[in-house]
Amino acid sequence: MSESNPSRVIDRLLRQDEEGLKMYLVCRLGGAEELPRLYGELRGALGRGGSADLAHAPSLKSLAYATARRLALATAPELAKEAFASLEWMRTPERESPAYGELLDRIRLGLDSPTAEILELRYARALTEDEIGYVIGRRPSEVNSAIASGTQWVLELARSFGSVDPDVELLVRDSFRPLTSADSSGYVPGRAQALRLAPGAIVGGRFEIQSSLETGSVTSSYLAGDMNMPGQSVILRVFHDPTSAVSARMGLVKKLTLVDSVDHPSVEHTLAHGWHQDRLWYATPWYRGQPLRELVERRGLSPLEAVEIFGPIAR
Known part of the structure; x- marks a missing residue:
């Protein structure tokens, strides 16, 4: 970050990748409650960094995701599958159907966590293999292998749902789009x-x-x-x-x-x-009719009506 105004570089990056970084953090945290604090810490950490940090990173974007990952792991070291499964996901009305929603759930929960994160970074966050390797601390060859096997798994799963020509990038992108606002939930x-x-x-x-x-x-x-x-x-x-x-x-x-x-x-x-x-x-x-409470409040019940209603319940 050798520009005369490093904060301007950070601001430009965060404007461009704000949504992706926030989604990535929510997926790591298992919820959006801590997101405002973590995102503020991310901005501060990047602002305090210097050219030495960037010298070891393939790009400023990869440095941002690596920093986000480090902050998330410090807050939620081990994210349980249950927490991940309970996240609220953005809908895709133009493609949404019960079968499509089930397919996305299967992608999210069927992949092992390391492969899911790698596919998320590749297809949903648009990082290169080298950038992903830097973010997660893996060799590029390992990243490439995980992408290949994960992509094949998604293809086979989508075909089992009747998709003739699955678009893996689209499927993974739709799979990892959590809501990033507590208000939205x-x-x-x-x-x-x-x-x-x-x-x-x-x-x-x-x-x-x-x-x-x-x-x-x-x-x-x-x-x-x-x-x-x-x-x-x-x-x-x-x-x-x-x-x-x-x-x-x-x-x-x-x-x-x-x-x-x-x-x-x-x-x-x-x-x-x-x-x-x-x-x-x-x-x-759902049984059509009027709630008993409304009937009682409106006119009350006669003794005969009370017996007819509550008699079967008491049997």
């Missing part, structure tokens, strides 16, 4: 643990949020469309509290399974369940 101000899912949001690669129904003390309820069954709507409930520990997740799913095992006409059954931003969600059938 839908946090409700003043209620850090509750999520607000906007209409059009996709949950579980299958359910598209249509409208918000209510927010309770434990879950938020939404009316959602089932993209696997066009025209079919469900009730989607999302727990407020995030859960990342494997044992805690197993406990929640076990409770859900126990309730689902009850054979009673008044107990609704689960159609599907999964994890969204570390929160358990589950889908149940």
